[in-house]
Amino acid sequence: MTVLELKSYAKVNIGLRIMGRRADGYHDLDTYFHRIELHDNIRLSFELRDETSVSITGNEGYMPSTATDLMEKAARLFSTMTGIRFHADISITKRIPVQAGLGGGSSNASTVLTALDSICGGVLSRDDLMDVSLALGSDVPFFTSGFAAAHGQGRGEVLEEIEAVDLPLVIVQRRGDVVSTREAFRMADEERRDRLPLPPWTTDAARWRNLYTNDFDPIQPILKDRDYLECASTALFHSTSGSGSSQILVASGPEDAARLTAMLEASSAYLDVIGTSFSKFIH
Numbered sequence: 001m002t003v004l005e006l007k008s009y010a011k012v013n014i015g016l017r018i019m020g021r022r023a024d025g026y027h028d029l030d031t032y033f034h035r036i037e038l039h040d041n042i043r044l045s046f047e048l049r050d051e052t053s054v055s056i057t058g059n060e061g062y063m064p065s066t067a068t069d070l071m072e073k074a075a076r077l078f079s080t081m082t083g084i085r086f087h088a089d090i091s092i093t094k095r096i097p098v099q100a101g102l103g104g105g106s107s108n109a110s111t112v113l114t115a116l117d118s119i120c121g122g123v124l125s126r127d128d129l130m131d132v133s134l135a136l137g138s139d140v141p142f143f144t145s146g147f148a149a150a151h152g153q154g155r156g157e158v159l160e161e162i163e164a165v166d167l168p169l170v171i172v173q174r175r176g177d178v179v180s181t182r183e184a185f186r187m188a189d190e191e192r193r194d195r196l197p198l199p200p201w202t203t204d205a206a207r208w209r210n211l212y213t214n215d216f217d218p219i220q221p222i223l224k225d226r227d228y229l230e231c232a233s234t235a236l237f238h239s240t241s242g243s244g245s246s247q248i249l250v251a252s253g254p255e256d257a258a259r260l261t262a263m264l265e266a267s268s269a270y271l272d273v274i275g276t277s278f279s280k281f282i283h
């Protein structure tokens with residue numbers, strides 16, 4: 001039996017333009033993905049067997065819906081593609097909020113897929129791994145790429161590595177503000193917007209507020225809350241991540257992050273506030 005202890009990181013989007021609806025129902029995007037320090041822990045036990053089976057357990061309060069389905073799907077797709085049969089026992093400690101635009105379920109699926117591949121000696125090519133990832137979900141290829149930060153186009157699978165940044169980050173979600181990705185795209189389709197791509201990437205976060213917008217901003221209820229906006233406007237940059245509903249507030253340093261956290265926590269009892277950071281060095 002092989003046992004691996006893995007970290008499954010979240011991502012945020014810095015800018016996200018919806019470039020258009022495609023014939024297959026998906027949308028072409030233009031976005032900058034950035035991996036962040038916030039992560040779930042996954043313990044994966046692997047044993048060769050005659051038939052493939054997957055069991056998944058999680059910590060208390062963990063909603064075993066989308067993430068469980070995607071991790072199981074990742075393991076079964078890996079088995080089908082390689083012909084390797086096994087039992088995978090997955091235990092997850094969830095910290096990344098679900099359905100929040102932070103890619104938690106996608107990251108979990110990518111972590112399981114790439115871990116199974118490495119346990120089995122790297123049987124799948126990088127192209128195969130990226131194809132399976134896209135079959136699992138639009139955000140999965142970014143995690144599988146291993147890039148700390150990337151320019152994403154297409155559904156999110158056309159990826160080009162960009163320079164990562166090292167800055168503290170505060171993530172905020174108002175309790176109850178949860179919307180499915182599919183529904184968020186439907187609502188965003190009703191908004192008027194231009195279809196201009198994002199300006200080129202810069203690591204100078206002080207310039208982001210003048211450069212990068214997220215087309216899901218107009219459908220975020222929290223961005224109509226004046227108390228929240230008062231706090232957010234003091235950050236170096238603030239924006240929706242992915243299709244929401246989590247908001248990212250970029251701080252200029254650790255003291256600024258502590259100031260933002262205190263300000264947000266004092267502004268409303270209904271905010272979940274998570275302190276984390278961008279990082280170049282995590283893996």
Ligand code: C5P
Pocket residue numbers: 025026027028029136137138139154155156181182183185
């Ligand atoms: O790819 P994923 O399963 O994460 O997408 C969930 C839903 O979000 C899709 O069914 C689709 O409605 C919408 N979506 C989209 N265009 C994308 C990504 C997602 O329309 N690029």
